Amino acid sequence: MATLEDRILGEKTQYYCSSSEDEEEEDARQGAIRGQNEPEPDADYSGSATHTGPKGVLEDWRRYKQLENENRKEQEKEKLLLAKKLAATCRTSRDDDREKETEEQQLLELEAELEDEFLHRYRLQRMEEMQRQLQNKPMFGRVIELRREEFLDAIDRERPQVTVIIHIYEEGVPGCDAVNGCMQCLSVEYPRVKFCAIKSSETPVSTKFTQQGLPAILVYKQGTLIGNFVKVSNHLGHDFFAGDLENFLQEHGILPRKDEEVSSIIRDSSQRDEEEDSDLELD
Template sequence: MLSQDPNEDTQWNDVLRAKGIIPQKEVEVAEDDIINMVEQAVSKQSQGKSYDEMNLDELNDNEDDIDEEEQRIFEAYRRQRMAEVMEAQKKARYGEVREISREDYVREVNQAGEGIFVVLHIYKDGVPLCKLINNYLSELAQKFPCTKFLRSVASVCIPNYPDKNLPTIFIYREGEMKKQFIGPEEFGGLKLTRDELEWMLSQAGAVETTLEECPRKQVRDVMASSMFHSAAANDSDDDDDGY
């Protein structure tokens, strides 16, 4: 049997190479290719890994660092939010306006608890402004459940309390009166809006409003602006007639 050159390009040699019986055919490499291969090998040996491998490893390391940092921030935020929710749940114990009598006064008002604001409305049935304020307070009690909202009929809570002083709102904190609004003039009469009442309570510290300024001031500014433009228009008409 004649010997056959393993480097020859024959069908038989291809079969033998596929079976692993003879080595793969050597590929001729140009001198420039050899130089590039040597330079890459030297660079890889000096750096410990190839440039692509190094970038890939750094990217994986950065991703691990980012993932760990994000996880740490998320856990810290979650614990903080849980603590805030639990604290809010402890404080948000009200949410409605409760009716009290004179016998309840000390317990419900003076002994409300540490840091608790109490809004007490002294009212009388049949007084339109008292009814309006009671409606507003019911809405504000739901909006500010950390504040204790109470109401009591004047004749029940404070005997001989003058009708001219109604409506009256007392604001307490830790047994100390912080603010009082007495009489219809304090509230602006039946023109009082819920936002105006909320602003009044916020100025006493009883609620934390998101209103940026007194709504009543905005109404005054609009009225003043309207009056100014009306006066300016009248002056203009007078000038035209004179001309």
């Protein structure tokens, strides 16, 4: 017959056992229940071995090598790009100095080329100017025989850049024929110099001058007397050649030397340019 304790604890006293045994049985029963209800954990497929068997292992190995090769190629590309970048940016001071020297040399060559071109153009321009001046300068090429009324006009009405050489002579005076013959030759060699001849009887000179001063050579430029050579035969003798008279006139600065004729034109042109520049500054 069930006691009050049995009623409180439960009627099935035959299933009641000690606390330790009950706990073990309860744990075993709960574990069995969880084993039935909980699903089995999935297999770990996080690695590359997703296949089983020899074929699966071989396929995984090939895939692994493919990825390894791709990674290697990508790394090689990055290394190549990095090397190019370093080669472009990493420069030594020696490279900078070499490049600077090269640039300076190229600049000097360019300046020399421009200077040569400028000088070439300048020479051509000056030659053209000199040719124009020579063309504008009157040509004579002969000895002009003057009369009394032509004497002053031959001097005063001539262009300022023309040198006028006048030989005063008289027939029968020693040395006069030699001067006339020499002037005929020099007038051809110096066609831009005005050679003239006049008898002393056509000029207002005295008889004494005719006897003691002839042959005489007078030189004018811009209407001004720049040379007065009396009794030329005392310097050259009674018989001389054109070269002797030419040297005599060149020594006294009357005739330009062959290589100085162009230089005189350049000096005259430069002087004219300076005068024009000064006039512009004054304006």
